[in-house]
Amino acid sequence: MVRTPSCDKSGLRKGTWTPEEDMKLVAYVTRYGCWNWRQLPKFAGLARCGKSCRLRWMNYLRPNLKRGNFTPQEEECIIRMLKKLGNRWSAIAAELPGRTDNEIKNHWHTTLKKRSQQNTVTNEEARASKSKNKESRAVRDSVPNKNGVTVSLPATSQISDNSSGSFSPISSSSSEFSSITSDHSNSASMENLVLEDDFGFLGSYVNESFWKELNLDGVSYGAPCEVVSRDTNGSFQSTDSTQNVDSCALSPHQSSSESMVVDNDFGTFLDAYGEATVDNFWSQPYVVDVSHVPSELLVPSVAESEYFAPVYDDFWGQSHFVQ
């Protein structure tokens, strides 16, 4: 199902992402955010191009992704939006929380498209069948009598023919989807769908010893970050990051042992943090939903001396690295 790992000319890895690569990316992005995809793999210790990292994160690793089969409501929404917007997959994905454009696109090409085509064929066959039935009934009803004289019999019933109706393959009124309402009330109900554990796929190879055992080729995640949980009032509370928290703020630069990644792209970096500004940057916690992140990822057990992250010690100057 996945591609065989390979390398391109520049030595960057291509193909299937390994669990270790996923770990690095998840750990880095959940901690520092995606401040610059081009630079990110270098800092995260990934031999990947930024594009590949972004794709992997956006389509597979990022939180709140809904995995598993599409619900009938989602499929109906896809069909409806496709009819409305065309193949603007990202716009369609925006209507389906937790689904990616790639996922929707794949689902369309592998399942819905064929189903719609079959639906069209079925409808056409039905029409043809009805037409044929009418003909055959006409033939049947035109029974030659003993004398070879054709006598037209009066029809006992009339089959209603709706063939003039719409048989659009992506019409929400088509038979296959006729039982599904097409109003936006579905959107609300879809939000109540159970989201799978976003990092469930990591479960098989993430355990307590993972971070200890993992040799991260130049990058590790030694410095534990302070986790600030958000209470029901929306205020933040410092908490033990080993605890599971549903919604919390990561404050990656509150630890005395680490500084934030900035490189030369401070503006982009700030943009990545939404409302952060130069003035409040160092005091505002970086708010990120890490409810999906296993505690092992938040507090990796790697010796701090191995910590390898860019440090921005000269605000307007060059960043450098410490290890």
Place this chain on the structure above:
DNA sequence: AACCGTCACAACCGCATGCGA
């Protein structure tokens, strides 16, 4: 058991777009 065709989907590729210098 081996082979083959189909399916599903992760990932790649190339182009488009936005933005700052």
Place this chain on the structure above:
DNA sequence: CTCGCATGCGGTTGTGACGGT
């Protein structure tokens, strides 16, 4: 206005899984 860079988007490909023969 132009250029270069970063990111987003949609089409396409590659490959393991799976079922049928």
